[in-house]
Amino acid sequence: MAEASVRSEHELLVQGDLPNDPGAVRLVRTKDADIPIPVTDISAGPKPGTHILMTEQTLNPSDHYLLTATGVDTSWTIAPSSIAVLFSVILSASLISNFVFTKYLGLCVFFGVSRNRETAIGMGITFTIVGLLSGTLSWLLNHIALVPLKLDFLQIIAFIGIVACLVQASDLILKKLTPALHRKFGIYLMLITTNCIILAIPLLNATADASFIEAVGLSLGAGLGFLLALFLLSCARERVDLAPVPRVFRGLPIAFIITGLFALSFLGFSGLKVM
Secondary structure (H helix, E strand, C coil), X not given: CECEEEEECCEEEXXXXXXXXXXXXXXXXXXXXXXXXXEEEEEECCCCCEEEEEECCCCCCCCCEEEEECCCCCCEEECCCHHHHHHHHHHHHHHHCCCCCCCCCCHHHHHHCCCCHHHHHHHHHHHHHHHHHHHHHHHHHHHHHHCCCCCHHXXXXXXXXXXXXHHHHXXXXXXXXXXXXXXXXXXXXXXXXXXXXXXXXXXXXXXXCCCHHHHHHHXXXXXXXXXXXXXXXXXXXXXXXXXXXXXXXCCHHXXXXXXXXXXXXXXXXXCCCCC
């Protein structure tokens, strides 16, 4: 495979021998191999042996493309770098599509441990570790065993089992190393087992047939997004506790209002382009 990359929204930079006739080349998205993308022009690139292809359609740097040419044995695979994919998925899961502020998942633990900043940070870190490990292990289990053996219908049970084992391990470790923090978590630590976000991560990876890099990025990004949400709300609730809040709004009511305001502010990330 020769080298090629997306240079801009309508340009491809290709290294190697190419015919000068745009009609002699065929560019397709890997997932839509039957639908060619028209190439309008081929010109010399900035370096010897390189060419610039102009396309009618807008090219997405995060997509995978395949370029072939008539009379040329070489084919070009255009794909984003693993680092770029990982960064974009983490950024998307933590900010643009934050599971708490945009999908309203995991609210039980979210409101339960957000009264104190130290507890919130500890839960956020624990949640991130469990989410990353469970998402990664679930992806491996799904691709190594469940899909090849056609046991997809066992995904939910298998994923819950992995999460339960990790949560139990976290419970034992925290109880041994930091008993005070473990007591502050209370029942909410065990509720991670059935937390919507923790279960959504492997299910989304399986549904979207995500690559390993994408699965790791989603798992880490979702955990970091939950950590960020917990930190923001815990800081706000500590300040609100010192404010003269009307009696009817004290406790969860004012927490819901603050969360709604955070959710509105996170809508500002919805138009952000990550790649």
